[in-house]
Amino acid sequence: MKILITGASGYIGQNIILKLMKKNHSLVLLSRRPDQLKELYGDIHTYIQWDALAGPPPKDAFNNIDAIINLMGEGVAEKRWSKKQKQKIYDTRVLGTKNLVSGVINHKPLLKVFVSASAIGFYNHVQPKDLTIQSPAAKGFLGELCKDWESASEKINQIEQVRRVIIRIGIVLGEKGALAKMKLPFILGLGGKVGTGDQWMNWVHIEDISNLFVAAIENNNYSGIYNGVSTGNVTNEVFTRALGSVLNRPTIFSVPSFAIKLLVGELSQEILQGQRVRSAECKSVGFKFKFEDIHLALEDALNIKYIPHLKQKVRCERIHVMQYINQSPEKVFSFFSDATNLERITPSFLNFKILSQSTPNIESGTVFNYKLRVRGIPLKWQSLILDWTPISLFSDTQTKGPYRVWHHTHHFTPIKSGTLIEDDVYFAIPRIPLIDMVAIQFVSRDVKSIFNHRKKMIPVLFNE
Incomplete structure (x- = not known):
């Protein structure tokens, strides 16, 4: 297949690209800095410069494209949520996706499937029941962001033959991302639960989330919304003990809620709240998670051999x-x-x-x-x-x-x-x-x- 990818320079994007390369798919990578991607991968792919906020991609980006993987977006937890940063997070996802879809419709490629990232921040995590794809969206910033992000690709359904797949991604465990930021205090023996520790950590290993995107592209049975979280999700307290165990470090400390609020501001709501998210729809299409045990997932993500x-x-x-x-x-x-x-x-x-x-x-x-x-x-x-x-x-x-x-x-x-x-x-x-x-x-x-x-x-x- 010939696959167009946005967000190719991100952690998930790079892992998906490597898997697709080994399956001999032909890739077109859109980026503001295509020279950096070419330096990484060489001449094997097609690289096209595109500013997602400036308008649709150029027409030649869609030549003979069979599939699109949409991963674009400013990192949600990269910086404190100022008004300017929240707007950047929103625009790079919602406006960028609208521009991408506009380009698809204008140039009418022979598109078969459109797979787009979303996040489990979509859900209202203060409700008492486990969360499924039928659960309603939250009213806060992340909930509204994810709802609008998903809605931004709805026009793709105007192309009759297209399968549209949305994957709501959980906390990704791997060498980079969330774990890279949280591991140092634990290595120093200073790690501990956050807040009450009762909030759920809806994690997914980088290997599994990458495989899920590849499966969504290749398997015609995938359509609609999927929660990209492991079946082995755990509370923050259990996660903390598991991380301390694999690092052979104590976890006697804790981070009080007020400290998290002072440190990251509005984002603290997403850290201190969390209901269990279920991924039954992945099982229904035959997807099997390689990492379902938090200990094994952490060992692999931390390169413990x-x-x-x-x-x-x-x-x-x-x-x-x-x-x-x-x-x-x-x-x-x-x-x-x-x-x-x-x-x-x-x-x-x-x-x-x-x-x-x-x-x-x-x-x-x-x-x-x-x-x-x-x-x-x-x-x-x-x-x-x-x-x-x-x-x-x-x-x-x-x-x-x-x-x-x-x-x-x-x-x-x-x-x-x-x-x-x-x-x-x-x-x-x-x-x-x-x-x-x-x-x-x-x-x-x-x-x-x-x-x-x-x-x-x-x-x-x-x-x-």
Whole structure:
């Protein structure tokens, strides 16, 4: 399918795009800054500049479009709700969606499905009953916003063949978003429930909400409104205990209601109130949530991994880098199967050298010994090759070296005439109370610079 996406630079948008890429859909990404998206994804997609508040997208944005995913909107919790900020939140959703739909109707593409985000802020969370898609809208800012946001796409029904799907999204758990903001106090042992703790946390894992959008595009049985929340939603008090448990930290503190009101103002109403939201309509179309247990969802979102050689779970940092190259998977995998190429794509300041390789050809179980310099300090490193699966993936994991954990998975996915290369790295440094929290910031920056260098070098070496 050829799919047009707004809000492509957001956290949910990026996860949906990666899933659609791997399914070989053709994507058109609308953005105020298309150059940034092109830098991230390369030449594989079509990028079109569009200011959502200035009017409909240009006509060429709709050429042969089969589907639209509408994710646009200023972050609701990014800033305190001033009058100006509330207007920006409203306009980027409601006016932007109206302009998008106007463009669809004016240019009449062969559109089959229109999937738009909304939020569970639609509902009146002070009523005593569980909330379903039949529950009424709230009267406050978020309720009115979501109601108008959903109404803004109603005109799409003028195109007879179009399926219109609205997904009301809950609190998204992943590396970014809400959890990224709330985890630090818990890591420091200062976390606790908010207010009474009785309010419901209607969460959904990033993997599940992304899969729900993809399913809505691909499955003709999806139509109407869906609540994008896990079946395992919990109260704030239970969520707090679960977060403390997976981080192995106490949760003896609490944040009083008045402090939340002082801190975030009007937004505090949405934090301190919350009724359980049900997602039965997802089950009715056969959608299965991967994450229904809050503990497992938090472990995954916080990059807590079981490390076999340490025989324990460790909270890691994660670096994920992707790059599309117009070369076959066979050729790309062959390049990475040659250990000498690792030296060629590694920054020279690391003085990286392979000392030994335990087998003539790389395979599962091959052991490498290296030497390198990190910030001028000479180090030795030993890694073990795992999951050797030509031409799809392999992993290398540190068995001896400077990191507490280093696990790097290389993925190679055929897309169109080329290959999507993904580097997925989980790493952790030795534990030194308080110092490691500061040191990891510098280490993360160094790791990112290494992979940015690799990303620049790979196309150069393939074009030699």
